[in-house]
Amino acid sequence: MWIRKFVIALVLSGGLSWPMSLQAEKDAVAVIIDRSVYQQVEQEFETYRKDVERRFPVELVVSKEREWEDADPLEIRRELQRMHRENGIVGAVLVGQIPYTFWERKVDSYFTGINTLYYQELDGEFIDRDSDGRFDEIEWGPNEGPELWVFWMRPPKKDNIRYLRLFLRKCHRYYSGRIRAPYRAMLYARYPSLGNSPMKRFIAGRDCPHSCIYCFNHLYHRMY
Numbered sequence: 001m002w003i004r005k006f007v008i009a010l011v012l013s014g015g016l017s018w019p020m021s022l023q024a025e026k027d028a029v030a031v032i033i034d035r036s037v038y039q040q041v042e043q044e045f046e047t048y049r050k051d052v053e054r055r056f057p058v059e060l061v062v063s064k065e066r067e068w069e070d071a072d073p074l075e076i077r078r079e080l081q082r083m084h085r086e087n088g089i090v091g092a093v094l095v096g097q098i099p100y101t102f103w104e105r106k107v108d109s110y111f112t113g114i115n116t117l118y119y120q121e122l123d124g125e126f127i128d129r130d131s132d133g134r135f136d137e138i139e140w141g142p143n144e145g146p147e148l149w150v151f152w153m154r155p156p157k158k159d160n161i162r163y164l165r166l167f168l169r170k171c172h173r174y175y176s177g178r179i180r181a182p183y184r185a186m187l188y189a190r191y192p193s194l195g196n197s198p199m200k201r202f203i204a205g206r207d208c209p210h211s212c213i214y215c216f217n218h219l220y221h222r223m224y
């Protein structure tokens with residue numbers, strides 16, 4: 001089940017294609033997109049929806065009736081819980097500047113980072129022991145492991161709409177065969193020792209809680 005969820009997350013981000021023979025069963029996937037953002041990118045988004053539903057065994061359930069970019073993360077989590085309960089969603093695509101929460105390491109409060117698990121573990125409870133607005137612990141729910149996978153379709157906030165349009169148009173060019181992933185991505189074909197290894201790495205996220213002066217990564221916090 002976990003492998004299936006992970007593969008669906010990859011295909012929605014353009015990482016893999018899906019054989020036609022496996023398309024019998026469809027997964028419901030939520031899309032959370034701010035109402036005003038949707039109105040501005042409607043044409044590109046509906047093309048994306050058609051491409052994805054034609055190509056992969058999914059049905060997108062779009063929540064676009066609220067100003068989600070101004071919502072409290074708790075409200076977004078409740079919406080995902082409702083869609084999981086009523087629509088049986090297995091994953092969620094969060095489009096635009098959807099708010100997020102933070103976690104911190106309880107021993108010293110120094111290490112902190114974006115808590116993406118907040119929208120994945122739907123029946124657990126997140127606890128902020130010292131009430132500083134950052135979660136310190138989680139109590140896992142009765143259903144073992146996270147209920148959802150989450151894909152953040154998050155453009156730079158400085159020019160949210162323009163970059164979102166660019167990304168959605170790029171997705172359409174990819175899905176219609178006009179662009180393809182460069183061959184240099186095939187690390188495992190180039191190096192047989194890595195290709196034959198039973199373990200493979202997938203870089204599926206970003207973020208770093210540190211602010212080292214020799215590294216750029218912490219500047220992503222300003223951009224996204």
Ligand SMILES: [Ca+2]
Pocket residue numbers: 104128129130131132133134135136
């Ligand atoms: Ca805290």
Ligand SMILES: [Ca+2]
Pocket residue numbers: 121122123124140141142143144145146147
């Ligand atoms: Ca759970």
